Amino acid sequence: MAVTQGRRRALIAILIAGVLGGSGCATLGPVYTKVDKVPEDRGLVYIYRPSGIMGSGVAYNVKVGDNVVTTLHSGGYFPYYSKPGEVEFWAKTESRSAVTIDVKPGQVYYLKGTLGVGFFVGRPHLLVVSADVGEKEIAECKLIPEPKKEDIKEENKTPK
Amino acid sequence: MAITPQVASRDVTGFKVKGQIVYEGNPDYLPRTIAQGNPGETDFSFRYAYHCAYGMDNTHQALPLFNPLSIVGFPIGANTLVIAGKLDVYRGDALVKSYSATCAMDKTRNLFYEGETYSELRKRGLAEVRTNIEFQMHEDRNFFVNPNAGK
Numbered sequence: 117m118a119v120t121q122g123r124r125r126a127l128i129a130i131l132i133a134g135v136l137g138g139s140g141c142a143t144l145g146p147v148y149t150k151v152d153k154v155p156e157d158r159g160l161v162y163i164y165r166p167s168g169i170m171g172s173g174v175a176y177n178v179k180v181g182d183n184v185v186t187t188l189h190s191g192g193y194f195p196y197y198s199k200p201g202e203v204e205f206w207a208k209t210e211s212r213s214a215v216t217i218d219v220k221p222g223q224v225y226y227l228k229g230t231l232g233v234g235f236f237v238g239r240p241h242l243l244v245v246s247a248d249v250g251e252k253e254i255a256e257c258k259l260i261p262e263p264k265k266e267d268i269k270e271e272n273k274t275p276k
Numbered sequence: 277m278a279i280t281p282q283v284a285s286r287d288v289t290g291f292k293v294k295g296q297i298v299y300e301g302n303p304d305y306l307p308r309t310i311a312q313g314n315p316g317e318t319d320f321s322f323r324y325a326y327h328c329a330y331g332m333d334n335t336h337q338a339l340p341l342f343n344p345l346s347i348v349g350f351p352i353g354a355n356t357l358v359i360a361g362k363l364d365v366y367r368g369d370a371l372v373k374s375y376s377a378t379c380a381m382d383k384t385r386n387l388f389y390e391g392e393t394y395s396e397l398r399k400r401g402l403a404e405v406r407t408n409i410e411f412q413m414h415e416d417r418n419f420f421v422n423p424n425a426g427k
Contacts, residue, residue, distance in 0.1 A: 214395040215393070215398075216399075232385075233346070244394075
């Protein structure tokens, strides 16, 4: 009887762990390293999401126009080389969050994503933060792989 | 939304001062009381810049889950955005006038209504700052019509 209860508890623990962490898991790359040089004709926008227990299973796409820039996972970051000008970054689950950045060539920006409470699913929140805050919070994040080729336009690909 | 300084609204249609404009942003947010002049046409030059500061409440995201009032529309968070714009007017190399305006906006969200996005708030705020500076500039219209009067 005791063995059965123990197995049941273990099974429940595995299920909970799977639900909480498994569904949004992605193979993230190495921990954050600062980009050495920003191309002269581009601005660099670090898109990141600090890791947290709440909503860690939910990932959402961050887009510019209809172009998927990255799928933002908890604890991940992605360096996006943006064309200069007014650029609107947005994300949507059951609600839409959008923020516009005046991108200037050679400049670095930090775009923080979080996940808030929603009715059925967590809601994305995008926020521009200062370099001080951004550099501190992104330090523990890991690189998110580039999105699939069909989701990213040629002009927005990361320069080699 | 709160905008400072508070200036009485007025019709600025037709009031436009020409000069060299130094500005790198979207022309839609530039005060409409200034216009690009031809070289040598006027002594005036303008420098316009704005800055946006974003903020989000520090309430833990999980807190609304434990608040039964969330289900009846109690706020579950808030966003703030402060926009500051500044227009410097130069005559030759001398700074002769400086106008600034600040617009502070905040919005709360609940389970049923997320409210305006930061992009929408920013657009509205930049337009308010632009209009406020236009009103301030119009108050000084005598200076721009006859800039040598005070000398």
